[in-house]
Amino acid sequence: MYPLRLRNFRLQAGITCRIRSLGSNPRIADRLAQMGILPGIEVTVLRIGPMGNPLELAVGGSQAIALRASETDTLDCELVSLPLSLARSDGQTYRIRALQGGQRYQEKLAAAGLRPGVLLQVVSNRPWRLQLLPNNACVQLGQGEAEKMIIEPVDSTDA
Amino acid sequence: MPNPTVGVCASPNTGKTTLFNRLTGANQTVGNWPGVTVTKKTGQFDLGGRKVDLVDLPGAYSLNPTSLEERVARDFLLNSPPDAIINIVDAGNLYRGLGLTIQLAMSGLPMVVGVNMMDEARAQDIEIDFAAFSEHLGVPVIPLVARSGEGIDELKRTLLSVLEHHTKEHPPHISFPPVLEEAVSALARKIEQQTPTDLDQNFVAMRLMEGGLATSHLVSRHPELKVLVNEAAAVRQQVEHTLENDLPTTCAQCRFNAARGLVQEAVRHPSYLPVSLTEKLDRFLMNRWVGLPLFLLIMFLMFQGVFTLGAPLQDWLATGIESSELWLRQTTLLQALPPVMQSFLLDGLLAGVGVVLSFLPIIVLFFLFLSLIEDSGYMARAAFLMDRLMHLLRLDGKAFISLLLGYGCNVPAVMGTRILSSRHNRILAMLLIPFTLCSARLQVFLFLSAILFAPRLAGLVVFGLYLLSFVIIILVGLLLRPFRFGDPEPFIMELPPYRLPLFRTVLLRAWQEIRGFLKRAATLIVLGVIAIWFLTHVPASVPPGSEATLAGRIGLSLAPVFEPLGIHWAETVALFFGFIAKEIFIGALAVVYGTANLGTAIGNTVTPLQGLSLMVFTLIYTPCVATLASIQAESRSVRVTLLSVALGLALAWLASFLMYQGGLLLGFH
Numbered sequence: 001m002y003p004l005r006l007r008n009f010r011l012q013a014g015i016t017c018r019i020r021s022l023g024s025n026p027r028i029a030d031r032l033a034q035m036g037i038l039p040g041i042e043v044t045v046l047r048i049g050p051m052g053n054p055l056e057l058a059v060g061g062s063q064a065i066a067l068r069a070s071e072t073d074t075l076d077c078e079l080v081s082l083p084l085s086l087a088r089s090d091g092q093t094y095r096i097r098a099l100q101g102g103q104r105y106q107e108k109l110a111a112a113g114l115r116p117g118v119l120l121q122v123v124s125n126r127p128w129r130l131q132l133l134p135n136n137a138c139v140q141l142g143q144g145e146a147e148k149m150i151i152e153p154v155d156s157t158d159a
Numbered sequence: 160m161p162n163p164t165v166g167v168c169a170s171p172n173t174g175k176t177t178l179f180n181r182l183t184g185a186n187q188t189v190g191n192w193p194g195v196t197v198t199k200k201t202g203q204f205d206l207g208g209r210k211v212d213l214v215d216l217p218g219a220y221s222l223n224p225t226s227l228e229e230r231v232a233r234d235f236l237l238n239s240p241p242d243a244i245i246n247i248v249d250a251g252n253l254y255r256g257l258g259l260t261i262q263l264a265m266s267g268l269p270m271v272v273g274v275n276m277m278d279e280a281r282a283q284d285i286e287i288d289f290a291a292f293s294e295h296l297g298v299p300v301i302p303l304v305a306r307s308g309e310g311i312d313e314l315k316r317t318l319l320s321v322l323e324h325h326t327k328e329h330p331p332h333i334s335f336p337p338v339l340e341e342a343v344s345a346l347a348r349k350i351e352q353q354t355p356t357d358l359d360q361n362f363v364a365m366r367l368m369e370g371g372l373a374t375s376h377l378v379s380r381h382p383e384l385k386v387l388v389n390e391a392a393a394v395r396q397q398v399e400h401t402l403e404n405d406l407p408t409t410c411a412q413c414r415f416n417a418a419r420g421l422v423q424e425a426v427r428h429p430s431y432l433p434v435s436l437t438e439k440l441d442r443f444l445m446n447r448w449v450g451l452p453l454f455l456l457i458m459f460l461m462f463q464g465v466f467t468l469g470a471p472l473q474d475w476l477a478t479g480i481e482s483s484e485l486w487l488r489q490t491t492l493l494q495a496l497p498p499v500m501q502s503f504l505l506d507g508l509l510a511g512v513g514v515v516l517s518f519l520p521i522i523v524l525f526f527l528f529l530s531l532i533e534d535s536g537y538m539a540r541a542a543f544l545m546d547r548l549m550h551l552l553r554l555d556g557k558a559f560i561s562l563l564l565g566y567g568c569n570v571p572a573v574m575g576t577r578i579l580s581s582r583h584n585r586i587l588a589m590l591l592i593p594f595t596l597c598s599a600r601l602q603v604f605l606f607l608s609a610i611l612f613a614p615r616l617a618g619l620v621v622f623g624l625y626l627l628s629f630v631i632i633i634l635v636g637l638l639l640r641p642f643r644f645g646d647p648e649p650f651i652m653e654l655p656p657y658r659l660p661l662f663r664t665v666l667l668r669a670w671q672e673i674r675g676f677l678k679r680a681a682t683l684i685v686l687g688v689i690a691i692w693f694l695t696h697v698p699a700s701v702p703p704g705s706e707a708t709l710a711g712r713i714g715l716s717l718a719p720v721f722e723p724l725g726i727h728w729a730e731t732v733a734l735f736f737g738f739i740a741k742e743i744f745i746g747a748l749a750v751v752y753g754t755a756n757l758g759t760a761i762g763n764t765v766t767p768l769q770g771l772s773l774m775v776f777t778l779i780y781t782p783c784v785a786t787l788a789s790i791q792a793e794s795r796s797v798r799v800t801l802l803s804v805a806l807g808l809a810l811a812w813l814a815s816f817l818m819y820q821g822g823l824l825l826g827f828h
Binding site: 022025026027028029030031032033034035036038039047048049050051052053054056059060061062063064065066067068071 | 220221249251252253254255256258411441445451542548550648651652654656
């Protein structure tokens with residue numbers, strides 16, 4: 001795959017980031033600004049086109065847009081959240097931001113103590129073993145369940 | 160008293176065209192905005208016993224233009240402010256749409272806002288507080304379903320009262336950084352002292368600070384403002400310096416903050432959103448693996464639909480023309496005319512009309528399918544899927560559809576370039592389409608290769624010509640890569656939800672395209688056919704196409720140019736005829752050879768290698784007169800049309816030369 005980047009990190013479907021600045025190309029920055037895509041806005045990568053380009057971005061409260069990597073690679077963004085399926089087991093602490101599944105999925109995860117706001121660390125991936133904080137309970141999830149869990153990185157000092 | 164003018168101004172994909180059709184019915188005129196290739200639609204409708212002129216402005220996200228369409232919309236509002244504006248926003252895309260609404264409301268022009276696609280919003284349990292919207296925007300806001308006509312009566316009533324009362328609107332107040340706020344109101348006070356304007360002074364002040372075209376339009380309408388131009392520029396610089404951000408972005412920031420606040424206050428979303436139908440469909444149609452095959456399947460069905468349905472219709476028309484020619488030939492009126500006049504009327508004028516008519520069925524079918532694809536929302540997906548590939552040629556993904564259609568017929572393909580997103584894309588696609596192997600050329604190739612090659616080879620030859628056509632398109636695309644036809648525009652495209660196309664809209668579109676073709680291209684086509692008639696039939700004393708005719712003499716004098724290609728004099732003259740329509744080439748060759756048994760005649764005089772060279776030349780040499788007329792009608796640029804001819808002739812000569820001389824060197828003959 002063609003690595004898609006915002007200025008500071010690699011893009012994959014499912015990632016949400018917050019725009020810090022619109023970058024140095026005035027034509028692109030102007031167009032984005034006039035479409036309401038401005039610093040402070042969160043965008044989610046919905047999917048990446050065949051052959052790695054362009055990408056489809058969901059913009060909160062409005063229609064999705066498509067743009068090319070050449071139009072996004074000057075955008076300065078910070079990571080807001082990602083699906084658990086993209087997380088690595090590197091000791092980073094995450095907070096559950098949303099559970100994007102139907103009622104049964106939500107109930108099943110709630111029974112295991114997984115609700116929005118809960119803190120966790122990734123112990124291993126595929127299958128996904130999670131350690132919940134602060135009580136260190138262990139939970140195991142399948143790939144499909146991991147894709148629907150959206151987590152955001154937090155400073156471990158916050159926790 | 161002249162009719163009041165109302166402008167429909169909205170972002171793309173808001174149902175603007177549906178509303179326009181709903182209000183005016185078929186009572187509309189399609190043309191171009193002066194000086195640019197952006198479609199302009201105007202229409203009329205009755206409002207409270209008087210006629211209202213409705214102008215459809217091109218889709219715009221804001222009045223700070225970043226595209227040609229937005230510039231046209233902005234210029235119209237500044238140069239000839241309408242008596243009222245109808246602004247449409249999509250209930251499901253309010254935040255982005257309100258950016259423009261707020262800007263329009265700030266202009267101080269009388270205005271009505273329609274929140275469209277309320278049926279979709281209701282289905283998603285989205286609740287909208289219209290009173291709150293009206294209050295904050297300072298203009299009436301009404302719910303609308305343009306597709307079904309719901310809310311249209313209220314829109315008309317509101318528009319009527321807005322037009323009649325002429326109350327000075329109270330533009331919405333949105334918060335700007337203090338330094339900008341003060342600068343704008345100081346400038347606005349000076350504008351008020353200079354001259355009264357029909358637009359709000361704060362709005363005028365901001366446009367003056369914008370500089371460039373916005374300023375020159377304002378100054379040409381209000382010469383008194385000229386004294387403030389330099390001051391406005393200085394103020395802008397100072398504001399930008401203080402805020403460390405450019406002015407349009409700062410203003411967008413403020414507008415969209417207001418828009419977000421408004422949405423938060425007036426719209427209630429349900430807490431749980433089920434996966435939408437669009438998302439479910441996109442999981443297949445936009446899938447990394449099956450998305451492209453599905454796209455190719457849809458394209459195949461469209462291609463087959465247009466050309467298998469179109470071919471019998473074209474045959475009927477051709478038979479009709481033929482029998483009317485036979486009938487005309489026998490009328491005493493025509494018999495009484497001198498032979499030259501007879502020939503002119505039948506082989507020139509009537510043949511030209513026949514060429515025009517022969518295109519009508521496929522143009523109708525093509526635009527029926529194209530509007531289905533466009534109105535359903537799939538076009539944006541097609542562009543998304545093909546973008547990576549087409550971007551290699553500096554085109555966007557939609558251009559693939561135009562190019563593909565060229566393989567059926569170049570004329571609707573060129574007309575279809577109108578869906579592309581910038582002038583650069585449109586012109587580039589128009590220049591590439593003539594290198595596709597259309598069905599008319601295919602007829603020539605099937606005929607020639609069957610005569611000159613063994614059945615086993617003949618198929619390969621035609622296949623090779625298809626390959627050559629792909630290669631030429633890629634080569635020309637790469638050759639033209641450094642050139643810019645029009646301002647470059649970034650590729651940022653909305654992906655609207657899937658919607659069922661409206662039967663009426665689709666039919667209306669096909670009808671408008673036919674009218675446009677007849678109005679703009681038909682005359683050029685008939686003139687082109689008559690010009691070729693003139694070349695090949697004058698002087699009248701000699702047989703058509705013979706050495707003594709103008710074409711024959713030109714063919715003879717061009718002989719040294721065509722000799723290195725292995726193309727004889729007689730074929731050169733037939734190529735002249737082929738300019739009318741490429742499939743005529745074969746018939747013309749029979750006329751020039753003066754034989755009914757063309758197969759034997761060609762077999763005797765043309766070697767297989769010469770035949771190949773001739774076919775390569777026929778593939779590339781110049782678009783037929785109908786394609787050229789469409790290129791001229793769409794680009795409105797003689798230079799582009801001439802470039803298309805020159806590019807074709809030069810490449811055709813070069814390719815045939817390489818083919819023939821290369822073949823000779825390798826020992827073929």
